[in-house]
Amino acid sequence: MKRDINSNGYIFLYATVLVVVVAVLLTVTALWLQPYQQRNKENEKRMMILSAAGATDEGKITYVDGELPVYLVNDTVTVLPMQGNGLWGPIWGYLAIAPDGKTVLGVKFDHKSETPGLGGEITTEKFQSQFAGKQILEDGKTKPVDFDAISGATKTSTGVKEMIDKTIQQYQPYFVKQ
Numbered sequence: 001m002k003r004d005i006n007s008n009g010y011i012f013l014y015a016t017v018l019v020v021v022v023a024v025l026l027t028v029t030a031l032w033l034q035p036y037q038q039r040n041k042e043n044e045k046r047m048m049i050l051s052a053a054g055a056t057d058e059g060k061i062t063y064v065d066g067e068l069p070v071y072l073v074n075d076t077v078t079v080l081p082m083q084g085n086g087l088w089g090p091i092w093g094y095l096a097i098a099p100d101g102k103t104v105l106g107v108k109f110d111h112k113s114e115t116p117g118l119g120g121e122i123t124t125e126k127f128q129s130q131f132a133g134k135q136i137l138e139d140g141k142t143k144p145v146d147f148d149a150i151s152g153a154t155k156t157s158t159g160v161k162e163m164i165d166k167t168i169q170q171y172q173p174y175f176v177k178q
Contacts, residue, residue, distance in 0.1 A: 109160065131145065144161070
């Protein structure tokens, strides 16, 4: 008996088998790649922390377990994780504080979906370098960090400002007791 390969039933069966085979292959591949993806995420986080602190690839990062997460780089530089909102989604970064506990040593920002050339500029060295040397503590009180916003990216710039100010405010007890 010859099968009619132009029938609706045959086409439906063929498409179903093809979809199932591709789905299984994609699932197996995704599961196989998961550990590598996780390792890459952890490495990216490590590189961002070290970069914010101005350290090299070989810097030592110590996680200080407490009420708020704190990273110490080479046992001297305090690095604080930050999270905020940009125009199109979450933004995040790391704020490195010099050993004096009141001066910004550096920052590193990233985003998932900001507009290239506008909000996406938060990841550039030009934007991030303006934070170095800013004071976050004055007379035992936190103070807002001023910076030049990105023209055309008001929402993202506002998100960065709120993220930094919120982080500094949250960590005020940490800096005052240092």
